[in-house]
Amino acid sequence: MVLNPVISKLAGKLVVLASASPRRLEILSNAGLRFEVVPSWFKETLDKGLFKAPHEYAVETAKQKALEVARRMPFKHLKTPDIVIGADTIVTVDGMILEKPVDKEDAYRMLSSLSGKEHSVFTGVAxxxxxxKENEEVDYQLFDFYEETKVKFADLSDNMLWEYINSGEPMDKAGGYGIQALGGMLVEYVHGDFLNVVGFPLNHFCKQLDLIYNRCTSSADQESVSVRLSHNGSHATTIVTQPPPGLPAQSSHSPSSKNSSSANPVHKVKRKSSESEVDESSWMLVNSLSKHTDAREAEFIYNTTLPLTASRGQVIELNVTEHGDTELKKEDLQRIIDLMDGFKSSKALFTASKMCVFDLLQSRPGLDAAQVAQEIKASVKGTACLLEACVSLGLLKSKQRACQKPVYENTDLSSRFLLSDAPSSLRGYIQHCNDTVWPLFSHLESAVREGANQHEKAFGKTSKDMFQDTFYNSQEAKLRFMNAMHSIAKVTGRAVATAFDLSSFKTACDLGGCTGAMAYEFTKAHPGLSVTVFDLPAVVEMSEHFRPLHTDNRVSFVAGDFFKDELPKADLYILARILHDWPDEKVCILLSKIANACTAGCGLLLSEIFLDEDRRGPSRGLLQALSMSEGKQSSATEYSLLLKTHGFITAHVRHTDNLLDAMLCIKA
Ligand SMILES: Cc1cn([C@H]2C[C@H](O)[C@@H](COP(=O)(O)OP(=O)(O)OP(=O)(O)O)O2)c(=O)[nH]c1=O
Incomplete structure (x- = not known):
């Protein structure tokens, strides 16, 4: 192809975009590049004061984003990419670097500082x-560059600014504006690459790829630094050959050049001293990325005492710890054992919970096995085994005085999550797992063979309407199901409710909001918000039982079927754990109804487990899919594209550390 000879060179390679930016995804896929998205976990917290020029900050951040993903993938995704692309966009005005605003006030400050002036947008790309290599070693070559575009804003009145801010558009964009959408109306002129402003300088990127793939024949010719990383042991290895600002550089690079290069972190190894130069002024960035260390948590330490340097193009090899291999094998074995025994642990938890062991030991700590057996009406032998198993799982503690029988009490974990009346109780959901999910999973092989759910085999019912057949077919089953939804919503609700600034919304409607547990979390987190819970009449009539003791009247209930009936009017619709259960046709009906009920600027907050873009995790989401509901599990990008077809623009995506992720979309 003449138009994209370089892009087509990448066909067949595993190209990874280390970015969560939907704009970068769109620009690169529009250019015909095939790639996976693995958003970087690198936190954009480099000290700006340490950089001589703003673009150096953007380039360094882009490097860190890309390297973090390049280092993480062999461990977490068990595959090594061929190329990782990272980028960082910043806006600079009057000597200040503007990134994404943290709230509306911040957006206002940024946009008013841009009003009537020319500013620069820099995107650093790595x-x-x-x-x-053999032995699972990886050599990394790093190429980076930046692009500058000048943008002039018209004079902006306060009214205009606030209307723009309230559209929700500024919040995930550098400088608080999106030139490609409503923000385009604020702009008088653009000098330079427009796509650079949107987040990715495509033209410069293609030129750079051309340099890498067409012009250079050997790595030594290139403006890059090679680093060899070994990941076949318990420690990863890499060394930094070029320090961040503030530390002495080992190799010069021209400040006027838009191409600079460096390579990066990680180590805890023995090095072969013969393969490196020794230099008193050298330094090394050390990151203890041990087998227990998650890259997200890894802490970088500057260690000025290690005399190790490298120059451009030089490959440095470091050894892993001598015991690396042995440790890995032990770890592998343990991992398999944990997987084999996983079902036993789950069932022990379900059984102890069902037999009220945790509630009993909360009210009467210090009982021995015989006393517990008597209370839960079970055999002493069986109870003793169950209690000991719970101790081994960290759910109970045992104490034993000399010559006496062991006595039991709850651990902090079980007091928090396993008591019936704990604020974060998961007991209802655990019971649902025992009564509903467990029987379904015992027919997993049939489910996999048939690609269909196993409700009939597990419960003896046809499942045209799963909810009616399984969850609402008796008062008792309904209460059990509502209890399950209630407990999971209470545990996840706060993280979802506080994921975004919702102050511009006054009314919300939680579709399929069940007992209102999520709705109460939203009203707690947002004092100006009232929430209507919309659910089936059979559910609404029971919701009274779940009403919290202390509440104002900002949560109300309306009975109806969201596929058939008119939806209550609201500024914001909440869909939490709904879409994954339904087939595409039904999802389409529901989203069309929401889109029709929304005027421009209305919000849709979607909360689900978002799969990683390469569908390699998280396992909670992928295991949930095995229950073969008619719906499916999707990634944030897939949800975002789906909502786009219904006229919603994704404003923010949040991967919470809780059980559910969240995405806020705005009706265009
Ligand atoms: C100025 C401007 C920025 N932007 C966006 C591009 C980037 O997505 C964002 C700048 O933030 P970045 O930190 O560069 O990127 P990101 O947080 O979106 O994604 P990641 O860190 O995972 O790579 O601002 C626009 O969409 N339009 C604009 O006009």
Missing amino acids: IVVCHE
């Missing part, structure tokens, strides 16, 4: 080329 391309990490990975060469996998």
